[in-house]
Amino acid sequence: MLPELVTLVAHHAWFSGSTTTLNNMRCVSRTCYDAATPYRFRELHLSRNDRELEGRFSPGIGLVRLAFFTNCVDRIQEELLSEIFESIPRLEVLEYDGRLPKPPAFRALIDSCKGLTVLHLSIFKYYQKKPSWYLRPHLEGLCNLRELVLDGIPLFDHAWWTQRLAQLLVDSPGLKKLGLGLATFPTYDDDIMGAFDRLCDLYGETGASPLSLTSLVFKRGFYPFTLRSLTKLTDLTCLQDVYVASLKSWLEELRTSTSQRIAFEAFAPPHAPNLRYFRMEAYDRAIHEHLSTVPDPGFMRRLAISARLWVSKGQVPMRPPCYGRTQTTLHSHDRSG
DSSP, X not given: OOHHHHHHHHHHHHHTTOHHHHHHHTTTOHHHHHHHHHHHXXXXXXXXXXXOHHHXXXXXXGGOOEEEEEEEOOHHHHHHHHHXXXXXXXXXXXXXXXXXXXXXXXXXXXXXXXXXXXXXXXXXXXXXXXXXXXXXXXXXXXXXXXXXXXXXXXXXXXXXXXXXXXXXXXXXXXXXXXXXXXXXXXXXXXXXXXXXXXXXXXXHHTTOOOBOOSEEEEOTXXXXXXXXXHHHHBOGGGOOEEEXXXXXXXXXXHHHHOSOOOOGGGGSTTTOXXXXXXXXXXXXXXXXXXXXXXXXXXXXXXXXXXXXXXXXXXXXOOXXXXXXXXXXXXXXXXXXX
8 A cells, every 4th residue: 555545544544533543553564553653642632630641641752743731730730741741842732721830841841842833821710819829931932833822811910921922922923823811801990901902012112023913812801902002913914813702791891981992993994804704702782883884895795703692581682784695603692591
């Protein structure tokens, strides 16, 4: 069998999640073994329930390219993180959910995994004040990322994170996807309001050219309030996908408690003519007004809208305006109970 064909079979087995097929291929011949082994150990999965980590992940761990760590709040796992990162130098994608890794683990990640390009970090969110285990991560040296999604930025340390993130963005000029979110929603008189704008301004002050982001994810309290600041961070003409995760009651109180408004005008012509996907957690009046005033019907026909409709008893929900073939996916959520 041709090696190229064997490689395609191994890739298909990996893509289908068939570990059994890959294991069987490794027992057929040297050609099948060589083709299947990189795919068999391509991914590393670690969850809170894993205990015998050393024995489970020692075979082929050096071939790992994608690592997914879920609900990592166990002390045993914290102690092993540095060892794991040092053992996977080919790592390209890391998705981590749990307590913030200790500085030595971050240092091992940065020093060992030079090819890391995708980092999704979801910090354990259930705290309002500084917990005893919290330590600032070591981010110096992390660079050349193509995707950065950071959810759970602590409110009590947001200023430090904003400064470090600005430098991290400067060190990743090829970044294509950026997602940021706080640990909890801030209060309306909190100095953290406008943190995303400050991040954009700090990035602009470095003199770096605007990024060419194709995807922006705005999570818990991290929203753009001024178009001018946003354009310092990225060239909006490159933007193709925007996601706004929000709490409807928080957005409603925001409008009544402050003068700040999310700069939805940034996500339409003439600023973002190439936007194709506009996804949101809650379809509220501000978004409705924005979409209703877009002057370009051609843009709206090309735009795919995905939203959750908040339906109160006896009320007819607002629906996105449709221009011909606008692609709209709506999910109703009854909040009357």
